Amino acid sequence: MKYQTELKDDILFIRLEGDLISGTDTQSLVDEMDGQKPPATLLCAVDLSNVRYMDSGGMGVLVSLLTRFRNRGGELVLIKPSDHIRKLLIVTKLNAIFTIAENDNFAAQFLKESIY
Incomplete structure (x- = not known):
């Protein structure tokens, strides 16, 4: 799996490509989100349009990202x-x-409306 991140209008866009499965790529994505220094981004959009396959580990990554953003008062879509x-x-x-x-x-x- 490959991913790119882009911050646009205070929203972190994560663009995923390939197979969203357990492994070092998915772990590096989670680690990158954990490594954000304050002020951490509150809003995140994960683009899955180029993801072909996802296993339970991939689902776990999405849930983990959602939890991280919601725990800081943000939202993920x-x-x-x-x-x-x-x-x-x-x-x-x-x-x-x-x-x-x-x-x-x-x-x-949606993200802008979710926090205002």
Whole structure:
């Protein structure tokens, strides 16, 4: 899995590509979020549009990121997961805790409204 981060309008966009599975790549992503120094970003959008496959470790990473952002008073939203990823979220009932946006604009709008 590869990822890129971009801070735009106080929102951290994380763009994932490939397979979201347990491993050093996913751990480095979590470590990078833990290593943010104050003032830490409160809002995060994770773009899943280029994720082909996700295992239980990948789901754990998403839950871990959501927990980290909510614990600091922020919010996280998922952007455009594939049909396969959406089905996994439904089967695991994680669709009840994650907000899903269809694009960057909807994600940004939701995130801005969530803290104001």
